Amino acid sequence: MYLMYYPDKEGKREYTLRKRTESGKKTLSAHPSRRFSPDDKYSRHRITIKKRFKLYLADLRNLLIV
Incomplete structure (x- = not known):
């Protein structure tokens, strides 16, 4: 089941x-990003590429700060 909504008479969201x-x-859909899919088919490939080329988010943040 997914959280859904509809606008009521006052324009406020009624959740159902x-x-x-x-x-x-x-x-x-009440999800913040309607195009988000919990079934991420390519996450394994992204992780493999990040490991192969040593692209870690924490390292990139340190490079940007310096």
Whole structure:
């Protein structure tokens, strides 16, 4: 189940788990990024490339600060 919302009469968000409201309108995804997929197919490849080329986020931050 995904958290969904629909705007009420005052324009505030009403949260629900349903796909449609009582009036039959579609609800919208409440996730901050609608294109986010919990099934990240390429994370293994990104980690491998970072290890191979030694591109670690902590190292990059230190380079930018200096």
